[in-house]
Amino acid sequence: MLLTIQPEELTKHWYEVFEQIEWTEVLLFLFYVACIFLVRAVVLAISRRLSKKRMFRHVDSILRSILNWATTYGILLFMIFYFSESGWMFNRLFDLGNVEITAFLLILVILIVSLANRAAKIITRYILPNVYQRYHLDRGLSYTFDRMFHYTVMAIAILVSLTTVGLDLSALTVFAGVLGVGIGFGLQNIASNFISGIILLFERPIKVGDRVIIDDLIGDVDKISLRSTVIKTIHNEHVIVPNSYFLEEQVVNRSYGDPRMRLVVPVGVAYGTDAEKVKRVLLQAAQEEHQEGGVVLLDPEPFVNFSAFGESSLDFELMVWIANSNQIITTKSALNFRINRLFAEQDIEIPFPQRDLHIKSMPEIKREY
Template structure:
């Protein structure tokens, strides 16, 4: 059932009753003299009573639409979670929506009939404040889940980073989002926190990942030769390893003169975001082997001390 179907379903019975009531009211007020027909009860067909009936019918339509909307989409969202907490929340929202709408409609009717509603409004305000304070986290998480489903910053199976948490999305519920970290731990994050955080999605716009591997060589090494070796290792990884892409091609850069080393950066592209460690393991192993073959020293931190007499 789509939203337009819900609208038509909500208008079905109330619209029929409204047409019948409107026809009766027009007949009584414009064709027949209400005072002669109803006597002291002529006020029952007054404009105030007709407006009150219209408000009640409108409340019927709105409450039916909101109830069916929450039932359809709320239960659909809740069905995607493993626990039944979200199902209970949806049931509470269904009842609360109806009661709130009908309460507002009754207040409007009483005010139209010139009944003092100040005590009711004051009591409802206090009760509403208490409920709002108690349920603000639940409501904020529910709307946060709706924002995530509408905006779609990630999907189930994507690898994302939210604050300090890095992992794969397992489920997106109306109350929380669950990710499985690289340490195989399940992290449950409230949707209100997710919707207000900066999210890094490693699966968008596609699953390939740019990997930057820092490499250091000792002072005195041939810079051009080191870069050539790094490019050769990158091309070899793309040709022999199933983890590395040949397009974009690997690239190497001499970045800076370090405190104890010449610092380079090898840039290589992995086929998928979950292969970063495999690529780094392969490349680092080959760098160690090739540097040993070429006689290039891999430096370690050192300090030169000069003693003056």
């Protein structure tokens, strides 16, 4: 048994610890904490005024981050030193294995884990990006390294915090057994998504920044966590997809391997139009779009496909390759505008469906009287 104190005994023991608290010290401590928050509020108010000036526009965000960090850990350290001579800080709250857990040990564990979490975020935000830029790593691989580094630091911090309080890690085998039973009975989906998240981060069939299609939903991979993946659609909607979906279902990844993509622009012209002229105009549209933005590629060369003799039109398809699949919508729209303008200049008619209705007269019926 990890907990060696019965609930009744635990309640009685905590009541005894509660009686040892000197409330005058607690009130004075809360007063000091309130003063710290008051100073923080004054400094932030001054920084907000300074940030309105162009020279100090980044001061507010930087100072806010520093103050949040200093306030959180400053209060925890101040609490440890302020109550260092108080008996209740080091009195036993409960037993975990062979270790007596006190309020001091709980605060120390929180301090170690939170410091590790903050340090990991600072390193992944300000230090590692310079390393990625130096070795020309793409966004997806950089994100994978960030996640693995963060999870590794947190795992080490938890192990260090547990050993710091003197906890024998073998005592946690009971929790491991309970977790195994939970996975067997009711946590299959969570375990599956967790393992799938690890596979996605290492195998990388999708990565952050990829343009994917899921059930006719087009979006970019915004975040890959251990349980789910966030897809940001082209309409700025965020869709949360379980990680196991990407390993079990068919997913179209437009950014996988080669970012280039072939774009097909269908167009119909009236019967009687010179087909060679239509071909020249469509190729001219592709050439002009290449010169305009460079998204349309000339290698592979654009191609005009005479696809069919339609009911009301001669059907053509302009096939071009674009450099970035993320720009397929804007490029197709630009080509349509350009084709419509060139057709108007060259007197090429774009027909609309027509139906001829023939009314057949009925023979007169002679009436007999």
